[in-house]
Amino acid sequence: MKRGGKMVRTYGLYLVLILCISFFLPRFLPGSPLSVLDEATASQNMEAFPDTFREYYAPEKPEAVQFLLYLKHLLSGDLGYSLTGKRKVADMIGESLGYSLLLAGLAMTVSTCIGVWYGMRAGLKEGSSPVRLFPLILLQAVPVFLLAESLRLLFSYRLSWFPSRGAYSVGMHPSSEGFLLDVLYHMVLPLTVMILSEIPGIAVFTYNSTVRIKKQQFVRMAVYLNLTQNIIEKKYFFRNILPEILGKLSIQSISCVAGTMFVEAVFAYPGIGMLLRTATANRDYPLMQGILLTVCTLALVINAIFEFLIQQISRR
Amino acid sequence: MKKIWSRLSAVQRICAGICIFYFLAAAFGPIFSPFPPDDFSSPALLPPGRVHLLGTDEMGHDIFSMVLSGFRYTMLFSLTAALGSVSLGTVLAFASLYFPRIGRGINHLATVFLIIPDILLILFVAAFAAPTCTNTILSMIFFSWPRVFRIARSRLSACFSSNKVAYTMLIGGNMWDVIRKLWHDGYPVIGTLFMMQASRAVTYETTLAFFGLGDPLLKTWGRLIRSALNYENFFYDNTWCWYLLPAMICVVVYVAVLSVLVFDEGKV
Amino acid sequence: MIEIQGLSIFYGKRKLAYPDISVKKGEAVGIAGKSGCGKTSLFSFLLGELPDSAFSYERAELLGRDLSLWGMERFEKISYIPQFAQSALNPRMKVWEHIDAVLSACGRRGSGEAEELFQKLALSEELFSRYPSTLSGGQKQRIVIALAMLKEPELLFMDEPSSAIDFITLRRILEYIWSIKGTTTILMTAHQRPFLEKAVDRIVELSEGEKCWKSEM
Numbered sequence A: 001m002k003r004g005g006k007m008v009r010t011y012g013l014y015l016v017l018i019l020c021i022s023f024f025l026p027r028f029l030p031g032s033p034l035s036v037l038d039e040a041t042a043s044q045n046m047e048a049f050p051d052t053f054r055e056y057y058a059p060e061k062p063e064a065v066q067f068l069l070y071l072k073h074l075l076s077g078d079l080g081y082s083l084t085g086k087r088k089v090a091d092m093i094g095e096s097l098g099y100s101l102l103l104a105g106l107a108m109t110v111s112t113c114i115g116v117w118y119g120m121r122a123g124l125k126e127g128s129s130p131v132r133l134f135p136l137i138l139l140q141a142v143p144v145f146l147l148a149e150s151l152r153l154l155f156s157y158r159l160s161w162f163p164s165r166g167a168y169s170v171g172m173h174p175s176s177e178g179f180l181l182d183v184l185y186h187m188v189l190p191l192t193v194m195i196l197s198e199i200p201g202i203a204v205f206t207y208n209s210t211v212r213i214k215k216q217q218f219v220r221m222a223v224y225l226n227l228t229q230n231i232i233e234k235k236y237f238f239r240n241i242l243p244e245i246l247g248k249l250s251i252q253s254i255s256c257v258a259g260t261m262f263v264e265a266v267f268a269y270p271g272i273g274m275l276l277r278t279a280t281a282n283r284d285y286p287l288m289q290g291i292l293l294t295v296c297t298l299a300l301v302i303n304a305i306f307e308f309l310i311q312q313i314s315r316r
Numbered sequence B: 001m002k003k004i005w006s007r008l009s010a011v012q013r014i015c016a017g018i019c020i021f022y023f024l025a026a027a028f029g030p031i032f033s034p035f036p037p038d039d040f041s042s043p044a045l046l047p048p049g050r051v052h053l054l055g056t057d058e059m060g061h062d063i064f065s066m067v068l069s070g071f072r073y074t075m076l077f078s079l080t081a082a083l084g085s086v087s088l089g090t091v092l093a094f095a096s097l098y099f100p101r102i103g104r105g106i107n108h109l110a111t112v113f114l115i116i117p118d119i120l121l122i123l124f125v126a127a128f129a130a131p132t133c134t135n136t137i138l139s140m141i142f143f144s145w146p147r148v149f150r151i152a153r154s155r156l157s158a159c160f161s162s163n164k165v166a167y168t169m170l171i172g173g174n175m176w177d178v179i180r181k182l183w184h185d186g187y188p189v190i191g192t193l194f195m196m197q198a199s200r201a202v203t204y205e206t207t208l209a210f211f212g213l214g215d216p217l218l219k220t221w222g223r224l225i226r227s228a229l230n231y232e233n234f235f236y237d238n239t240w241c242w243y244l245l246p247a248m249i250c251v252v253v254y255v256a257v258l259s260v261l262v263f264d265e266g267k268v
Numbered sequence C: 001m002i003e004i005q006g007l008s009i010f011y012g013k014r015k016l017a018y019p020d021i022s023v024k025k026g027e028a029v030g031i032a033g034k035s036g037c038g039k040t041s042l043f044s045f046l047l048g049e050l051p052d053s054a055f056s057y058e059r060a061e062l063l064g065r066d067l068s069l070w071g072m073e074r075f076e077k078i079s080y081i082p083q084f085a086q087s088a089l090n091p092r093m094k095v096w097e098h099i100d101a102v103l104s105a106c107g108r109r110g111s112g113e114a115e116e117l118f119q120k121l122a123l124s125e126e127l128f129s130r131y132p133s134t135l136s137g138g139q140k141q142r143i144v145i146a147l148a149m150l151k152e153p154e155l156l157f158m159d160e161p162s163s164a165i166d167f168i169t170l171r172r173i174l175e176y177i178w179s180i181k182g183t184t185t186i187l188m189t190a191h192q193r194p195f196l197e198k199a200v201d202r203i204v205e206l207s208e209g210e211k212c213w214k215s216e217m
Helices: A002-027 A039-046 A051-057 A063-075 A090-123 A132-141 A144-158 A179-214 A215-225 A231-266 A272-280 A284-315 B002-007 B009-034 B063-098 B101-116 B118-128 B133-160 B165-171 B176-210 B220-230 B244-262 C041-047 C097-107 C112-118 C125-129 C138-151 C167-180 C191-201
Strands: C002-005 C006-009 C012-019 C022-023 C029-034 C057-061 C078-083 C155-159 C185-190 C203-206
Touching: A002 A063, A002 A284, A002 B101, A051 A284, A090 A231, A090 A272, A090 A284, A132 A179, A132 B244, A144 A231, A144 B176, A144 B244, A144 C078, A179 A231, A179 C185, A215 A231, A231 A272, A231 A284, A231 B118, A231 C097, A272 A284, A272 B118, A284 B101, A284 B118, B002 C006, B009 B063, B009 B244, B063 B101, B063 B118, B063 B133, B063 B176, B063 B220, B063 B244, B101 C112, B118 B176, B133 B165, B133 B176, B165 B176, B176 B220, B176 B244, B220 B244, C022 C029, C029 C191, C041 C155, C041 C185, C078 C125, C078 C138, C097 C112, C097 C125, C097 C138, C112 C125, C112 C138, C138 C155, C138 C167, C167 C185, C167 C191, C185 C191
Parallel strands: C029 C185, C029 C203, C078 C155, C155 C185
Antiparallel strands: C002 C022, C002 C057, C006 C012
16 A cells, blocks of 8 residues: 555656646747747747637746646646637547547557567577567568558558548448448558557567566476476466566557557548647647647556556566 | 677678668768759659659659768767767766665656657657757757666666675765776667667657658658658559658668667567 | 486587496486586486587487487476576466476376475475465475476486575485485485485496596597
């Protein structure tokens, strides 16, 4: 229970740090309209923005007040007003978050299963064989958006096997017939891209963990005791690599969320990635800041969950 | 130097050779460039031919020249960003171990940055701030030092608790004595970290360019890839073969080669 | 059970020559010699862990068959207790899980053999539900012996059972060895002479004077 308390305090600290980063970053960037480093140019830039922007950020007030105002807004769920969407940022993000979580969650689950299985298989083979991993390393070297565009080129345009954009066909509603199937159909390509981009990291890590355990003395003892291959794999290898794998998955999940956003941007999939694309293209600051805060908080939550899992598993 | 070469496997030697090629291409490539990369006086959208080895883009730039200039920019980004983040991360790692009280604070800060996806922060900075090359590099350094910090710290901490160093500190050795002792055990990690960061920097730059951020005037591979993807007939004709592929291959090979060099079996 | 004649093992430039070794059924034979004289290498050879280029012999038979004809199935008949017995337990498996694993590999269900063995080795049944990290060195050593004997092997190889443990554990292991002598064939190495002399029927010397260090290829 004491460990739990410590964890809560640590993550509380992290949350505060994230809020600070979210608050101070735009204010210390040269060229930003909220910049405190060059107030003259900043206030000049401000002229271009609508009143809602100025109301939300209140740049004329002292920094401390701004921060408290920011916190107050957050507590009431107000993330500001989008310049492009002309709606509340919180609403826009709320609608999109579900799709992103769906895509990222599915991708993570599938790629973990395949990645861990493949990595362990490769690691258990006799002798060391890093050559087997080179295709994976090559795959990992391709930036995820390039992978997305390439698959889109091949499978959507050249072969016309799958749709090239959106989460469902135009005109479909959640209550329409075959909606679920349509959603799944549209999800195939983005999901495949995500899975392909996540598997290498997990597989290579699992391989390394497995190889490391292979060298341990208690594994040799299992051979001497004539234990079955099944038991050796499950109880000797898997149980011993599990804490490390969970640590890796924790980091990988977050890069999966980031990767999902890029894939969504490519496939015009209505998740946070699409919002990010429009936000960066149009310099929609409130939307970008809202996205940053949401994703950072999400990352913190994911990390906390994995941290908790690792602690539970490591009880001995 | 000879010792390092002999410890590499055959595949790693090939990869090191490729890295050296990239470096040479960055240094001498533009000499072979038939056109200045920002010269768009040639006819647009020519397929590969004798004059334009890789054809031209929709504005009339020679693609081959742009790919060549990409070597320079890639080297610039990856070497400076790597140098900066590795220096910063290592110095902070050492400081956090030598001065344990601020060490905990730095550690927490680094952990937060590790939890947050760094590409997102870099994207954010690039969107908010003035789109200059310096800003991009600075933000890469600023947001990727935690990764270096974490790895350097765990390696250094093993060294710190070793008898050599504990003894040095016991007899009142100053900071420089400790650094000298640590360097002996620690420098291989620095090489690995450097290559790791160099490959990440290229991925960052390419992603930034994809989102239309970063300096629009620099003819980097990222920008080339983005123009190729934005070309209106990208999905319908075969232009991508000579427009997109060369830059894409350059990026992928660079990142893959560095990953292979960094790959150390059994090290997690 | 074991017949070895003219064995040589090569380490880079060094060559270790072994005397003829013959172990009959039910015997307890000890191999004595200074550290580094090739005691563990002998076991590595018998267990098939050395590459073909590292050894040569005139005759080497295990249970009547030439050594090169034995594969992994040798571990059904042989139990090896390595020098690293104290790090030989899986840190993520409780003691009873180790026992279960060995029994299921033999195709047997537990019916008191484990409890019996533990009793003979002066180990409490309470240890069943513990993780190896909570056990002492001596307990781990004896548990490994118990696990090895649970297989009911025909041959027991013990590599330096006397090193790195306390006197009381040593005594208990000695008593156990006496209790299984005659039913199990034992081949043991140790560098502590007094222990070896008490434990085995006869001793084979590996190093006579400086012989072990002098042979160069």
